Amino acid sequence: MTIGAFRMLVQPMVMTGGGPNHSTYTIVYNIYETGTVNWEMGLASTMAIVFTIFVVVLTIIQNVLTKDKEERHVNKKQKGLNWLLVAFLLILSVFFLFPVIWMLANSFKPDAAITADMNSVAAFIPPVPDGSFFDNYISILTDTNFVRYMANTLLYAAILIVLGIIVNGLAGYALAKINFPFRDQWLLVILMLLIVPTETVITIHFLFIAKLGLLDTVVGYILPMIVNPFNIFLFRQVFVSLPDDVYEAAQLDHCGPVKYCFTMVLPMSKTVVATVSVFTFLGVWNDYLWPSLVFTSSDLLTAQIGLNSITANDNTTMGQTLAVITLVTIPVIIIYALFSKQIVAGVMSTGSKEG
Numbered sequence: 001m002t003i004g005a006f007r008m009l010v011q012p013m014v015m016t017g018g019g020p021n022h023s024t025y026t027i028v029y030n031i032y033e034t035g036t037v038n039w040e041m042g043l044a045s046t047m048a049i050v051f052t053i054f055v056v057v058l059t060i061i062q063n064v065l066t067k068d069k070e071e072r073h074v075n076k077k078q079k080g081l082n083w084l085l086v087a088f089l090l091i092l093s094v095f096f097l098f099p100v101i102w103m104l105a106n107s108f109k110p111d112a113a114i115t116a117d118m119n120s121v122a123a124f125i126p127p128v129p130d131g132s133f134f135d136n137y138i139s140i141l142t143d144t145n146f147v148r149y150m151a152n153t154l155l156y157a158a159i160l161i162v163l164g165i166i167v168n169g170l171a172g173y174a175l176a177k178i179n180f181p182f183r184d185q186w187l188l189v190i191l192m193l194l195i196v197p198t199e200t201v202i203t204i205h206f207l208f209i210a211k212l213g214l215l216d217t218v219v220g221y222i223l224p225m226i227v228n229p230f231n232i233f234l235f236r237q238v239f240v241s242l243p244d245d246v247y248e249a250a251q252l253d254h255c256g257p258v259k260y261c262f263t264m265v266l267p268m269s270k271t272v273v274a275t276v277s278v279f280t281f282l283g284v285w286n287d288y289l290w291p292s293l294v295f296t297s298s299d300l301l302t303a304q305i306g307l308n309s310i311t312a313n314d315n316t317t318m319g320q321t322l323a324v325i326t327l328v329t330i331p332v333i334i335i336y337a338l339f340s341k342q343i344v345a346g347v348m349s350t351g352s353k354e355g
Helices: 002-006 010-015 027-036 041-079 082-106 111-116 135-143 146-177 183-193 202-211 218-225 229-239 245-252 257-268 270-286 289-294 303-311 318-351
Strands: none
Touching: 082 318, 111 318, 135 146, 135 318, 146 183, 146 218, 146 229, 146 257, 146 270, 146 303, 146 318, 183 229, 202 218, 202 289, 218 289, 229 270, 245 257, 257 270, 270 303, 270 318, 289 303, 303 318
């Protein structure tokens, strides 16, 4: 939670612009503006490095201070009133669903009906279906480029899923099964990268892509996103628990490590492959900051950037705004509904004792 608060950027940038009087100005927002608005890349890179060191030190301090406390209270938590906590969380989840229900119900209404129902229970009830029931959705899909934005995002996600499984899978396999110099040290570096906020190095990524002349290209968008420390660690934790006997038998058939990884290891690890695929898709689908820096052409924009451009248009009605937000939300809900078990199983597998 602490790291999440420090890395906050999109919320103040979109909602308040850092105001009023810089009262919502965050550290990462300052780094972002220094590098991409003021074009002081050297200063922004230095600020990012200092901030990264601060986050690492803070994480170490938190782990030291909370470890003993957690160990002392583990028995009390196990014997406590866990059912009260579950009941409270269930009730709380219902309150969190209210905005989603309101959004979905009002996405079918004209602005006049939304305003009229605002202070009543009718705000959570969709209108009676008639000839204009889907007008907001039809308008968004036909009068804007939102279909193109969604297709772009799906394409980028598919490419990154394939490349991410190949690159991060091979890295995880190497860390789990191949003995090479400084393997444990490389694993430690990857673990440290897990606590480094992505937003602190985004200016460095931007400068790197700009120097290569890859701005406003699909390659420029995808290249920095292929390698993911969390996915590497996820693969490594699963692969390390696989028996070595299979590989020894495969070596008798002249099967090398790379071929063995693709033909045996990955097929035996379908759960972690599904988990990485889901996380990659959700990361690309929800990403706002990086594509907003890389892309300038409207033909390459992603769903989140398209959402912002559509809702910022003065001609977009409230019903159309809710409709386009619903369209952006639906794929995420579907993914979680279909692959929730795989996500939980994949994450739980990172706690294997062998790792």
